[in-house]
């Protein structure tokens with residue numbers, strides 16, 4: 515999957531991609547333009563799935579952002595560390611919001627082990643939320659900051675690794691491609707409603 519961070523996301527993106535698909539279809543003389551409406555709509559759905567990220571793509575991309583922000587906090591000088599830490603906190607909060615509302619519920623219904631896997635990952639992520647709140651309260655200038663942040667960073671990296679090895683394969687195996695794309699849109703809509 516390429517870098518889609520500069521592209522619009524969620525329902526706006528779906529509308530844009532749908533327009534792109536319609537433009538492509540209308541520019542082709544045959545067989546598209548003579549195809550029945552239902553076939554043209556099906557073709558547009560396939561076009562949308564191919565070029566837009568699904569929920570696993572979105573979450574994997576966010577994990578990369580979280581990994582990079584952990585590096586940025588460690589590397590930042592005193593003048594920027596507070597800002598980088600705040601960015602990490604906001605990114606993880608938004609990430610968890612979407613996972614709890616959309617991804618974990620779907621994993622719970624995916625196979626015999628889905629419920630236990632989703633519950634385990636969610637409990638650890640709730641602990642990470644508490645650790646982030648505590649380190650923000652501690653402050654970047656505290657003598658214990660580096661050691662405390664190292665533990666937090668290890669937990670965030672473990673979250674990403676666990677989810678990518680345990681949850682994402684279940685979603686890919688048990689949930690249809692179309693549903694995974696709809697979940698990406700639903701996750702974006704939930705975040706917009708919660709954060710507005």
Ligand SMILES: [Fe+2]
Nearest residue numbers: 573613674677
């Ligand atoms: Fe995650």
